[in-house]
Amino acid sequence: MTVALLFVFGYPVVRLIMMSFQRTSKGQEVFVGLTNYMALFQDEVFIRAVRNNLTLVLNVPIMVAAALLLAIFLFERIRGWKIYQTTLFLPYLLPIVVVGLIFSYIFQLSGVLNEALIAIGLPQLALDWLGSPKLALWTIMFVIIWKEVGLGVVLFLARLMSVEEELFDAARIDGASWWRIQWHITIPQLSTVIEFFTVISVITMLSWVFNYVYVMTAGGPGNSTMVTELYVYLQGFRYNQMNLAAAASVLILVITGILIFVQFRLRERAGEEETFA
Amino acid sequence: MKRFLYALLVVTLCMLTTSPLTVQAAEPVKLVMWWWGEQEAPGAQKWLDETIQLYQEKHPNVTIEEVLQSTDSLIPSFQSAMAAQEGPDIQYFWGGVWTLEFAWGGGVAPIDDLIPADELAHYINNFERTFDGKIWGVPWYLSGNPFVYNPSLFEKAGLDPKKPLETWDALIDACGKLRAINVIPISGGLKDGWFGGWLYSILGRQPHDSEKDIMAAVIGKTKFTDPKHVEWWKRLAELRDAGCWNEDINSLDYQQGMDRFVQGQAAMIFGNDTFLKGWADTMGSWDNIGVMLVPKYADGKMASQYIVTAQGLGITSWSKHKQEAADFLMFMHTQDRLNAWFQYTGVLPADDRLDVSLIEQPQLKQIYEWATTIPGPNLENFIPSMMDEQANFAGTQLLFAGEKTPEELAQMTQDVIDKWASQNPEALENFTKWAQ
Numbered sequence: 001m002t003v004a005l006l007f008v009f010g011y012p013v014v015r016l017i018m019m020s021f022q023r024t025s026k027g028q029e030v031f032v033g034l035t036n037y038m039a040l041f042q043d044e045v046f047i048r049a050v051r052n053n054l055t056l057v058l059n060v061p062i063m064v065a066a067a068l069l070l071a072i073f074l075f076e077r078i079r080g081w082k083i084y085q086t087t088l089f090l091p092y093l094l095p096i097v098v099v100g101l102i103f104s105y106i107f108q109l110s111g112v113l114n115e116a117l118i119a120i121g122l123p124q125l126a127l128d129w130l131g132s133p134k135l136a137l138w139t140i141m142f143v144i145i146w147k148e149v150g151l152g153v154v155l156f157l158a159r160l161m162s163v164e165e166e167l168f169d170a171a172r173i174d175g176a177s178w179w180r181i182q183w184h185i186t187i188p189q190l191s192t193v194i195e196f197f198t199v200i201s202v203i204t205m206l207s208w209v210f211n212y213v214y215v216m217t218a219g220g221p222g223n224s225t226m227v228t229e230l231y232v233y234l235q236g237f238r239y240n241q242m243n244l245a246a247a248a249s250v251l252i253l254v255i256t257g258i259l260i261f262v263q264f265r266l267r268e269r270a271g272e273e274e275t276f277a
Numbered sequence: 278m279k280r281f282l283y284a285l286l287v288v289t290l291c292m293l294t295t296s297p298l299t300v301q302a303a304e305p306v307k308l309v310m311w312w313w314g315e316q317e318a319p320g321a322q323k324w325l326d327e328t329i330q331l332y333q334e335k336h337p338n339v340t341i342e343e344v345l346q347s348t349d350s351l352i353p354s355f356q357s358a359m360a361a362q363e364g365p366d367i368q369y370f371w372g373g374v375w376t377l378e379f380a381w382g383g384g385v386a387p388i389d390d391l392i393p394a395d396e397l398a399h400y401i402n403n404f405e406r407t408f409d410g411k412i413w414g415v416p417w418y419l420s421g422n423p424f425v426y427n428p429s430l431f432e433k434a435g436l437d438p439k440k441p442l443e444t445w446d447a448l449i450d451a452c453g454k455l456r457a458i459n460v461i462p463i464s465g466g467l468k469d470g471w472f473g474g475w476l477y478s479i480l481g482r483q484p485h486d487s488e489k490d491i492m493a494a495v496i497g498k499t500k501f502t503d504p505k506h507v508e509w510w511k512r513l514a515e516l517r518d519a520g521c522w523n524e525d526i527n528s529l530d531y532q533q534g535m536d537r538f539v540q541g542q543a544a545m546i547f548g549n550d551t552f553l554k555g556w557a558d559t560m561g562s563w564d565n566i567g568v569m570l571v572p573k574y575a576d577g578k579m580a581s582q583y584i585v586t587a588q589g590l591g592i593t594s595w596s597k598h599k600q601e602a603a604d605f606l607m608f609m610h611t612q613d614r615l616n617a618w619f620q621y622t623g624v625l626p627a628d629d630r631l632d633v634s635l636i637e638q639p640q641l642k643q644i645y646e647w648a649t650t651i652p653g654p655n656l657e658n659f660i661p662s663m664m665d666e667q668a669n670f671a672g673t674q675l676l677f678a679g680e681k682t683p684e685e686l687a688q689m690t691q692d693v694i695d696k697w698a699s700q701n702p703e704a705l706e707n708f709t710k711w712a713q
Contacts, residue, residue: 025703027383039700044692045667104468109525130468131527133678218469221527221674222681223667237353239663240378241700242360 013253019246036247045223046248049231052137056205056227059141059148063201064194066145067152072186074153075160085157092150100215103143104130107216133224136217140225144212148204152197159193160186192270199263206259207252228252306601308341310367310590311358313351317420317551317588320621327617332608339601358593359384366596367606370414372405372586373658380413381707385591387411391603399610401627401648402587405658408711415606416587416627418618421550421648422479422655423568423583430544431567434458441569445512448572452521455544462521464543466534467677470670472547475531477669478584478656479547481509483575488659490577492712495660496705497698501668501690505577510683512574514676527677547571550644554623557638568640570647582653583644587627661697661704668693 020036022029040046070088074081091099106112107129114126129139163185171181187194210229213219219226219234228248236245315321329341344365346354351369358364359382368385370376379385389397389411397403397412406414428438434454442448452462465472484505485491493499494506501507516522523529523537538546539559548556550568557563573580590609592602608614615626619635625645636642657665668690675681681689698705 024382043696108528111528128525128528128678131525131674131678133675133680220468220470220671221678222671233353234666237356238666239661239697240356240382240704242356244700 016246016253017250019243020250023243032243036243037251039244040247040251045226046228046231048223049226049228052225052227053206053209055137056141056144056209057202059145059205060198060201063145063149063152064198066149067156067197068187068190068194070149070153071156071160071190072182074157085153088153089150091147092154094147096147096211097215099143099147100212103139104216107139130217131221133221136221136225140209140212140216143216144205144209148201152201155193155197156190159190163189192267195263195266195270199259202259203256207256304338306339306598308339308367308596308598308602308605309344309365310341310369311344311346311351311354311365312367312369312590313348313588314345315622316348317549318418318622318624319555320623321618324614324618324621328609328614331614332605335608336604339605341605355379355384362595364593364595366593366598366602368591368593369417370589370591371658372402372416372589372655374661375658376406376414376589376591377408377707377711378662378704379591380408381704384594385413386594386596386599387413388415388592388603388606391592391600392607396607396610399629400587401629402585402652405587405654406589406591408707414589414591415603415610416589417609418551418588418622419585419625419627419648420588420655421583421585421644422475422571423548423550423553423644423647424479424545424571425538425548425553425556426545426567426569427538427541427543427565428567429565430455430458430460430541434460434544438567441567442572443570445572445574449515449519449521451545452516452519456520461523461537461543463516463545463547464523464534464537465526465547466529466531467526467670467674468528468533469530470666470674472531472534473670473673474657474665475547476513476673477509477665479571480512481506482577482582482584482653482656483512483571483573483580484508484577486578488579488654488656489712491656492659492708495664495694496709496712497694501694502684502687506690507683507687508575510672510676510686513673514683517677522677527674541565550641550648551622551624553640553644563638563640566640568643579653582651583647584655585648585652586655586658589627661694661701661708663697664690664693 019029021031021033023032023035024030074085074088078084108114109126109128109131111129113129117123117126127135130136167185167189168181171185176184207229209227210233213225213227213230214233217225219230229252232245232248232252235241235248312325325343329343333339333341346369352375355364355368358368359379368379370379370385376385380387392415400416401419402416403412406412406416426438426441431438431451434451434457436451436454442451455462465476467473481491490499490505494501494503499506523534523543526534535546535548535552537543538548539556541560553566553568557566560566570581570583590606592599592606596602610626610628610630612630612632615628615631616635618624618626619631623641625631625641625648629649633645636645657669668686672681672686672689676683676686
């Protein structure tokens, strides 16, 4: 069983790492040391892709904060909360390709959004959301938040519903303000889930955004929305440079691996602190 | 005597069961063909189904399975197949580098020994697939790039629909007249990138005499920053500044840009002749379509040529039935099949045996004349795909966004080609050999 597991999961990774240190010459794979990695770090497009992935990480605090606020409002049973809950989670269930296509139409220069802005007398805000290198990445970031925040809401709400109601009642009886309740009860109770959602979201921003970019901008205009996954795809399947693609994949794998490791460490530490407390 | 007759009978039976002819006739052969579908040539599916059926009737031991590939999966799927040395027997390829890169990678077999020379002589554009003295695929149908216009919109703008635009100044002037009647002069869509490559092939060619001039810059003999290579960026910027294009060109895909023309919102489009029949059907009549050569801004030999490439098919190096695959490809080029192809698709086959009396529309007659008398290469087929993607696709987007000047874009192209050369010494070697 262990051998089978190692083969199924380990072999592709080992093969990938091997490829990243090789180049094809006369039909043979030749060891070239760090050449592929050096080439990556000298490639402006790759650097741009890494920078864009890091920019996308800025989405994470926004997503966490938005999901937290929405979950708290829903937890307080505002009128129609069930409908809101479903509505907020719905985007998460939609295929990314569908979401990307819909927003591509909405954000065209002559699309629905700009037509609406012009109709309400705000033509100066009708911008080329996907056609401008200065705006395209931010537009994609908005779409990612729109789609991914629903998962956070559901996770937070599920955890909140399992918290003992007496905790909140006691705080209210003691005269705690709304903010104090959130700060001292809600957020501590949600800390593990927040941490989980944060790590998952960071991993998403670093290595799970290909579909958004591919459908909405294909990495353009002028590589302004290039991300590492798309870079890997282009190197491997358009430019016929599988070894460079492998090297870039290994880097993504390492960064993602480090994040997962950090998450485990944090959880372990949190567990230890709870034990001592 | 009895013993002799018995021995003779045994020998005869053995010969019957083991002779190559008998084995060939009886052995079941399955050919798998991966192809691009009818995106360029609506009607191609019906034609291929019929062709396969007719071939299988003639050759009962052969079955042919066709597998459709999308634009995005066409190359990746074959890459994977090539890596595994397992996959189709027949693969669809665009011309030039799109075929030869796979030949260099060991995924394609040469066809010279499989198809007789007198048969090959009828195929149009073999030069695109020729490397190292061998031909690495079979041209199937022609795909050219006319400058298409809407005669009625021309008339409304005070332009003579019977007199195509010939000079660059005439084109700029036409843009002004069409803008004056609120018509988009030329429509396009750059978001998915591909149209940037077309623009390079359509406009970048004019100062040059042949594809070898471009390949000389690819292999480092000349530079993409040389004035002749910068010129097309300047001309494209000139068209942009003259208001020739739809303002949303950067936020539309090519297909959406094309729709503007088909819907009658735009007067001109850098099109593809394989689309013409479909456009005429959608627009209601061939009268809504006029074709012209791209107005000239330079005096290179390629400025007066009609861009045409042959989309084709190759036989994979790992196929166990190379000859059978070649026989099927030759069957596709029999006159009955060539004529049927044109009748079903309205697209010209890459073979000089088409019955030209079948071409009725004046626009297609004109294109056939251009394709056979002044053919010129599609430059995208003679540059590395990295240059197309990172310089042409990205550069045209940046130009229309107003982010870079023509000179900066020429430098960007040179930087990309330098990067490509350093990352791909072997491909550079092949290109150098090819360029000679």
